[in-house]
Amino acid sequence: MPLLAVTVLGHDRPGIIADVTGVLADLGGNLEDSSMTRLRGHFAMTLVVRTQVPAPVVQAELTPAVPDLVVAVRDLPDEPAPPSTGPCWVLSVHGADRPGIVSTVTHLLASYGGNVTDLTTRLSGELYLLVAEVELPEATDVVDLQRALAGVASGLGVEATLRPAEADVL
Amino acid sequence: MNGLLPDLPVGRVLDVVRAPDPVLAARCTEVDPADPHVVQLAADLLATQRVSPGCVGLAANQVGLGWRVFSVDVTSHPKARTSHGAFVLVNPVLVEASRNERGREGCMSVPDLTGDVKRATRVAVRGMLPGSGEQVLVETDAFEARALQHELDHLDGLVFLDRVAGAHAVFARRVYL
DSSP states (O other): OOEEEEEEEEEEEEHHHHHHHHHHTTTTEEEEEEEEEHHHTTTEEEEEEESSHHHHHHHHHHHHHSTTEEEEEEOOOOOOOOOOOEEEEEEEEEOOOOHHHHHHHHHHHTTTTTTEEEEEEEEEEEEEEEEEEEEEEEEEEEHHHHHHHHHHHHTTTTTEEEEEEOOOOO | OOOOOOOOOOOOOOOOOOOOOGTTTOOOBBOOOOOOOHHHHHHHHHHHHHTTTOOOEEEEGGGGGOOOOEEOOOOOOOOOOOOOOOOEEEEEEEEEEEEEEEEEEETTEEEEEEEEEEEEEEEEEEEEOOOTEEEEEEEEEEEHHHHHHHHHHHHHTOOOOBBBBBBEEEOOOOOOO
């Protein structure tokens, strides 16, 4: 069965998840993965749905069911999850808010082959915070990357720390 | 006075600095524990902490002074096990740390966020008492150990946001004790 990418975003209210997933369930769609959260008062859903129903039909059913929300449905190539590229690190960046913090920092990570697997940002008063989980290739010169991060952070007027993610002790 | 708290002048309540103020990101410098300004700061930190609900520790740079001094008082905190009451350490150093555990932290300098941070639950911290300069070793556990490590981080220019466990380990603060 094909996979679809379904994204839904709009002003938050009770019942968004119930409305959207109700339509998908009626179409026989199975939610294989999802991330749903509130972003500055907007509710954002990103879903990976397996269904026989073609994307344009899902779009046509969903759109009138949640007319207050922005809905996009697209085909998603069914590929295996990429293998982990290496150990996981946690990057924390915080400082006065300004444009370009996320792009500057993630460009640097990408230039070292770092793969961001999760990233959240928060704005709290004047304080902007970015926390990212990053897989770095085994051969990464982490000390060199930390030095480069300190350089771009200093240019942005923010603080940056990169530490190994703590493995869970089970 | 308890074992760790010398007689101090009357403390003044100071304004607490909030991130992203650069004073929170700079390493603090060692000071003379007998300096009357340091003794006054010790009293001021405790006075400021006392009027701040839920505040279990305060570092000098949180009131704008880049000195290696902090106060701690976890008395009657529900997560505390060992408690040394209210005390102030000058030029403190972490000498032992073991048994890491993840726990939730907040900070008066980051008032709207909390975060999960892994810290040692058993620590020994060496420092000097304000005034006499007497060397003391504080051995403690649980929440007091966490508070000490949080304050030691401040003196090195770090806040708990620098140590949060992951992208989903930061939260909007819901509780003001």
